[in-house]
């Protein structure tokens with residue numbers, strides 16, 4: 001568990017501390033790919049401020065620039081216009097945030113354990129602490145006992161969980177997840193959603209999570225942002241007033257508020273895509 | 276055990292034995308196929324050879340009978356009438372000396388190839404700079420530059436080892452360059468997202484992801500070095516298996532020439548087999564990136 005438990009950002013706080021660890025600020029950001037006549041505007045202009053501890057879910061039609069937005073926050077791209085700030089500074093890969101990509105992107109020449117250990121080494125964890133931290137990370141994603149497996153021998157869901165464990169190793173105060181569960185079956189997906197919800201809540205991290213599913217968005221998010229179709233801009237910015245503490249997942253999913261919010265998001269996504 | 280191939284899983288018949296153990300009849304049949312077939316063809320070859328030699332179509336100098344070659348093999352392998360092997364060195368020693376040259380030469384060439392490959396694969400302009408030269412070098416038959424090496428380096432070990440190094444270098448450089456340039460960008464990004472430095476990325480992503488291709492290049496390189504062996508030992512090659520072949524050829528000693536050729540071929544087969552096994556053990560992730 002993170003030594004620096006960040007308290008959940010109180011939605012009521014008037015002033016958002018934009019230099020707090022894990023906070024994200026996107027200021028008038030536009031991003032274009034290519035140059036000259038081949039230019040293509042992928043996102044923007046977008047203004048977003050994500051206080052530390054928030055679980056922000058990005059939803060929008062395919063190609064509206066969700067991944068691009070995450071890549072900007074991770075520091076893999078620099079905005080064509082505007083500025084991105086993570087924890088008050090310009091983001092750089094490996095410093096700004098832990099990233100879970102759409103595909104697991106595990107290193108096939110390493111075992112499950114080797115993948116985690118590499119992340120621990122890059123995070124600057126001393127070697128003596130690896131076994132303990134590794135066990136902790138694997139337990140957190142429910143993968144005890146798979147340490148010695150080759151990463152191509154385990155199932156797709158297990159691979160994605162290794163990727164999540166790996167992204168958690170550095171204990172970045174910010175976690176970026178790009179449709180991490182898109183390719184999974186419903187059962188595994190729900191389990192992992194609960195995992196992610198629990199992990200971020202317990203460690204108080206900020207999360208930006210991309211999905212196509214309104215259901216997933218409402219279940220995970222403390223706030224949902226719906227993007228318009230390409231180039232993506234903010235179409236709807238919706239706080240989710242559902243309880244964030246330990247709640248029964250089944251009960252939450254079955255509640256009337258949940259159904260209403262899901263319908264609202266679903267409707268907004270369709271409207272934004274049609275506009 | 277090594278001859279048991281990994282056959283595509285046979286459709287299990289209804290009364291199949293528990294999985295893990297192959298039906299005995301099937302196992303016997305594959306064993307037969309993989310041992311008896313090569314042995315049978317070898318035997319047939321020997322018979323045809325014997326028949327050809329016995330027919331005296333060509334003189335014995337041109338086509339010596341198998342028994343003569345066998346005698347030559349025994350001669351060069353042992354001390355007989357006070358003469359040790361061929362020219363004072365036994366066959367196995369000739370082979371050992373040549374293998375050492377190959378190890379040194381190909382080793383140097385392979386090391387240089389890996390370094391150049393890494394550099395050329397990562398730095399675009401280095402690739403543009405060196406690639407034409409390497410392609411040029413690759414198309415040259417080793418004999419073409421051997422004379423030059425003799426002029427420059429004399430007739431001792433240096434030109435031989437250099438020739439083998441120059442022959443082994445291009446395949447490794449080319450395969451490593453291609454593999455490094457084709458490193459999955461997604462994995463490099465994943466490493467960087469975890470906080471890897473530039474050097475970390477090279478060591479932990481670029482090198483392992485290029486390794487399968489590089490190993491294939493190394494296998495090719497050893498093959499090229501092997502086939503350049505006789506050329507490398509053309510001048511002052513004794514002791515050395517290639518030198519032995521060359522020397523025996525000067526005296527029309529066809530049996531010893533054949534013994535040398537067979538020794539080179541068989542040792543080449545063994546080494547290739549070992550490299551192939553190394554490849555399988557060292558890069559089990561081949562094809563899984």
Ligand SMILES: Nc1ncnc2c1ncn2[C@@H]1O[C@H](COP(=O)(O)OP(=O)(O)OP(=O)(O)O)[C@@H](O)[C@H]1O
Nearest residue numbers: 033034040042061062063064065066067068069230
């Ligand atoms: N490297 C690139 N070069 C050029 N255009 C790109 C590049 N990456 C993305 N684009 C374009 O930018 C737009 C936004 O892409 P992005 O991947 O951010 O979409 P997305 O919202 O994540 O879509 P999806 O839901 O399908 O993953 C798309 O139209 C895409 O074609």
Ligand SMILES: [Mg+2]
Nearest residue numbers: 066067068178
């Ligand atoms: Mg995407």
